[in-house]
Amino acid sequence: MDDAKIDVKQILNFEGFREARIVECEIIKLGANGDGLAVHRLHDLPEGSQERTNAIGSSRIEVLVVPFVVPGDKVKVKLYKAQTYYQLCDLVEIVEASPDRDDSLVNCQYFAKCSGCQFQMMPYDKQLLHKQKVIENAYKYFSQLPTDLVPAVDPCVASPLKYNYRTKLTPHFDVPRKKALTELPPIGFGMKGRSVVVDIEECSIGTPVINQGMKEQREIVKDKWASYKRGVTILLRENTSRAANDDVASESKACVTDPKQIITEFVNNYRFEFPAGSFFQNNNSILPLITDYVRNNLRLSAESTDGPKYLVDAYCGSGLFSITCSTGVESVIGVEISADSVRYAEINAKLNNVQNTKFIVGEAEKIFANSLTPANETSVILDPPRKGCDSVFLDQLITYLPKKIVYISCNVHSQ
Structure with missing residues (x-):
């Protein structure tokens, strides 16, 4: 990492730092956030050249972060902001397109300007492979598990709609x-x-x-x-x-x-009501697949002989998973910090004639202050906000040790 470290203070004091440099590079992979990564080797620059002079600091390589690219793209980029270990870049030109790039797939006139979408130029199967790799790398580098205990990651499930899905x-x-x-x-x-x-x-x-x-x-x-x-x-x-x-x-x-x-x-014919400004999953087309997947992996179907009898839904919101996964268990306990969301979870249970649910207002760890169901007969659903679960809750969950945990995450790098 020291080879790539940038002395940002030196850059700020350098007379020519405001002169943006344009360099050519090849994208070697995508980062977890979808931006491309490239390595620019400064020792390849001519000795005494202005470009080498402008490449500030003692670093021998520059890691370049480039948006709207795919691995294998050879591109021309403009460096505009130095961080400690990388340089943020604007994409200037595709010099040579990667075999994985197909610009005919782009479906938006604002693509590569608006920050909303990153992968429209990638075939959808390649997008899913990238997302699978993000999860694999998160386990590999952040789980602190021995290599032989890192679990295999199943292929990503495709969304039924690729466009026109956000509600x-x-x-x-x-x-x-x-x-x-x-x-x-x-x-x-x-x-x-x-x-x-x-x-x-x-x-x-x-x-x-x-x-x-x-x-x-x-x-x-x-x-x-x-x-x-x-x-x-x-x-x-x-x-x-x-x-x-x-x-x-x-x-x-x-x-x-x-x-x-x-x-x-x-x-799936379940009805959910909630204020328009509150949180609810924004891709309705994939929700039947998600709720079916969660329910099936909890083994909550009536045919299951070894599945848990009880369900705890931490961060339950307005009851999406509590209600759609309520069949096949004796009782469901949902906990949510928002009193308004809990009120609508109770309303939604009544709208769907679900009678085995109970909802609690409070932090997720509040479920451990109540008389809990037997751990070996209980499954837990975790659907926390982007920052993940806090350490207090996780420590209590580990001590409780439920039979099954299904974790739904919008940020695989949190827990």
């Missing part, structure tokens, strides 16, 4: 501090690597209803942009209505913008 978007616009707007500001999402908003008229991963809502909200902002004194984040949330839970034929959808309005989503 929630939050475009925004900024207003300069202590200044009035002099023109309509860009309304959309952040630019990759910059504190700048990219004006977005349509998002290719949003559902058709969400995109219609975006069009309508943009018109509202256009009509009164001069009156805004501060920036605004616009909520766009899809609401689904049915005459009955299983009556898909009667289904209709609308876009909701009021975060307090109660909306409805259906998952």
Whole structure:
């Protein structure tokens, strides 16, 4: 690592550091966050050249972080920000495309500007392989397990929809501090690597209803942009209505913008209600697969002879997993820090005629303050926020030692 270490203080004091360098490199792999990684060897630069002079510090190599690339791409990049062990870069040009790059797959006019999507130029099967590798590397480098105990990672399950799947978007616009707007500001999402908003008229991963809502909200902002004194984040949330839970034929959808309005989503004919501004999974198309996977891996089906009798759902939210996994167990205990979410979990249990659930308001470790079910007959679902579970809860969970744990994570590097 010392070969790549950059003296950032020296860079800041260097007369020519503001002159952005452009270099060519080959992308060797993707990092966990989806950006490409390349190694630029400074000893290959001509002695006395301006480029070598600008390559500050005692480092002999530079690790370059490049967005919107795939392994094997040969690219021209502009270095714009030095960190201790790497340089952040803008992609300037694809000099030679990797065999894994297919730009005909790109489905968005804002791709490579907007920070929302990274892999549209990659075939979907390659995207899934990358995500599988991220999980494998997380176990390999962070689990501290002996190599022979690192578990095999199954192939990633594909989303039924590759585009037009998101049921929630939050475009925004900024207003300069202590200044009035002099023109309509860009309304959309952040630019990759910059504190700048990219004006977005349509998002290719949003559902058709969400995109219609975006069009309508943009018109509202256009009509009164001069009156805004501060920036605004616009909520766009899809609401689904049915005459009955299983009556898909009667289904209709609308876009909701009021975060307090109660909306409805259906998952495998389960009905869930919650405020539009609260958290709920945003890809409804894959939720049946996810909830089925969790339930099957808990062995909670009625046919199971050795599965646990009881279920604990930590970080239960408005009851998604508590309710969809409630069949085949005697009781479910859900715990959630948000009292409002617990209220809707109770409402959702009643809406689905699920009578074996109990929901508790509090930190996840509060479940251990109650009379717990026998550990060898209990499964635990963990679905924490991005930061993961805290150490207090994990220590208590290890002491409790339930029969089965299913962990749902949006950040594999937390736990």
